[in-house]
Amino acid sequence: MSIRAIDEAPLNPFHRKLTWACAGGPFLDGYLLSIIGVSLVGMTNELSLSTGEVSLIGAAALVGIFVGGLFFGAVTDRLGREAMYTIDLAVLVGASVLSVFVTDSWQVVILRFVLGVAIGADYPIATSLLAEWVPNKHRGRLLGVLILAWYIGAAAAYVIGFVLAEIGGPDAWRWMVASSAVLCAVxxxxxxxxxxxxxxxxxxxRTAEAQDAIKSALGRTVPIEELLAASAAEQSVVQSRVRDLFKGVYLRRTLFCGLFYMCQITPMFALLTFGPTILGSFGLGEGNTSHLGSALISIVFVLGCLPALRMVDRIGRRPVIVWSFALMAVPLAVLGGGSSVPVAVVILCFCTYALFSGGPTVLEWTYPNELFPTGIRATAGGVATSISRVGAAAGTYLLPISISRLGIGATMLIGAAITLGGWLVSLLWAEETRGRTLAETSAPPGAATRPSTPGEGRRTDLQDGELERS
Structure with a gap:
């Protein structure tokens, strides 16, 4: 099922406004997950936090993201993108405001878990809403913009944290937390x-409401008969049930989206942790200035995403993800030389990895939204997010243990092996979805869908429905 008024519409101010609004969620996610690291210095002193309590605070958000992605993607498919969109942000605002007034560690842990749940829920909410509104030929680029917002949010957290710490010292940690509440409200x-x-x-x-929404946003009137035919076509083809994610071709797609996401994010978290050590050679690894170093790391990863944003819509998703994973493994393998690797080479490897990681990064939210039908699209995005967070949590927890017991060289080689796992998963299972409608990309291979050639593009939606039912 597809709606040509959306698929073939030119970009207009509505698309840009919607992209910025959807990017607000990932921006907050990056900010909220990063500002806690800056504020923990002062929080630890004032609340007398133990090492175990600090670890719980750090892990609470990751556990929350796992829960939020796993369960609230399905809720979004049931209740709607717009409704959950507002509820999710309201929870972020409330939990952020309450965080300003905490007096004990257990309160911080609970609020960080709630924030994590809202963050995990926001990934499928924002990405599915944007994917279902933007034209085909711009979908990959605009969805990729959302992941850029995450890194920009992280960089902003470190910069604002640095400024507030310079002004008020460690005691400014409540102002840091308050800043996230203000941004959530905005x-x-x-x-x-x-x-x-x-x-x-x-x-x-709800075809009449769909007709009104398209008219209001795009200024186009779609005949109600076309929407009725499109609705009948989807209902006849797609059984929108959560268990469909774990059957047939959708099981393969679920594994692909979750595993490539996990293989991309696990070494990345390790390298982000290793990054401040690299930047320490420039005097940015100690004290409050380390926050500026962390901001620089996030900016480097943003720069790596910029070329990928264009390539996913120009040359295709599959070549970008396959070649990116292969090239990402090279600098990690070089870093396997450990402390014997010259500093200049280490920095070059870091920047090279960041550059090539842009491909899988911008596809983290593109593929789940393109490979699954409307009824389970947000559910699929949530499940992929949850699978990825298993790797993120494991990588964050195991990294210091691996460095202390195996050494930094062996740790980087493990990262290279995980990256090659992402390459293998992509080589075997990555599908090409560039320039196709969501109806075409989400259909099982071999299923009859509307051809996208210019000559056949004038087929009515009623004919499309009959074709899909045949």
């Missing part, structure tokens, strides 16, 4: 008035 205001996804409305049989 993003919530940006999202007010965002229309519901027409694809979700059509999937639920």
């Amino acid at each position: 993003v919530l205001l940006m999202r007010l008035g965002t229309p519901e996804s027409p694809l979700w409305l059509v999937n639920k049989g």
Whole structure:
């Protein structure tokens, strides 16, 4: 099922506004996950936190993201993108405000878990809403912008944390937490008035509302008969049940999205942790200035994503992800030389990895939204996020243990092996989805869908429905 008024629409101010509004969630995610690291210095002193309590605070958000992604993607598919969009941001605002007034470690742990749940829920909410509104030929690039917002949010957290610490010292940690509450409120205001996804409305049989949403956002009137035919076509083809993710071709796609995401993010978390050590050679590895070094790391990864944003829509998803994983493994293998590797080579490897990691990074949220139908699209995105966080949590927890017992060289070689695992998964299972409608990309291989050639593009949606039912 596809709606040509959306698939073939030119980019307009609505698309840009929606992209910025959806990017607000990932921006907050990067900010909230990073500002806690800056504020923990002062928080530890004031609340007399033990090492175990600090670890719990750090892990609480990751556990929350796992839970939020796993369960609330399905809720989003049931209740709608726009409704969950607002609820999710309201929870982020509330938990951020309450974090300013904490007086004990258990309160911090609970609030960080709640924030993590909201963050994990936001990934499938924002990405599915944007994917279902943007035109085919711009979908990969605009979804990739969302992941850029995550890194920008992380960089902003370190810069703001640095400024507040310079002004107020460690005691400024409550102001740091308060800054996240203000930003959450701003993003919530940006999202007010965002229309519901027409694809979700059509999937639920609410065709009149879908027609109104398209007219309001794009200025196009789609005949109600076309929307009714599109709704019938999807209902006849897709059984929108969570268990469909774990059957047939959708099981393979679920494993692909989750595993490549995990193989990409696990070494990346390790390298982000290793990064401050590298930057220490420039005097940015100690004290408050280390926050500026961490901000620089995030910016380097942003720069790595920029070329990938264009390539995914120009040369395709499959070549970008396959070649990126292969090239990402090379600098990690070189870093396997450990402390004997010259500093200049270490820095070059870091920058090279960041550059090539842009491919899988911008596809983290593109593939789950393209490979699954409307009824389970957000669910699939949430499951992929949850699988990836298993690797992120494991990498974060095991990295210091691996460095102390095996050494930095062996640790980097393990990262290279994991990256090659992502390459193998992509080589075997990555599909090409560039320039195709969501109906075409989410259909099982060999299923009859509307051809996207210019000559056949004038086929009516009613004919599409009959074709898909045949």
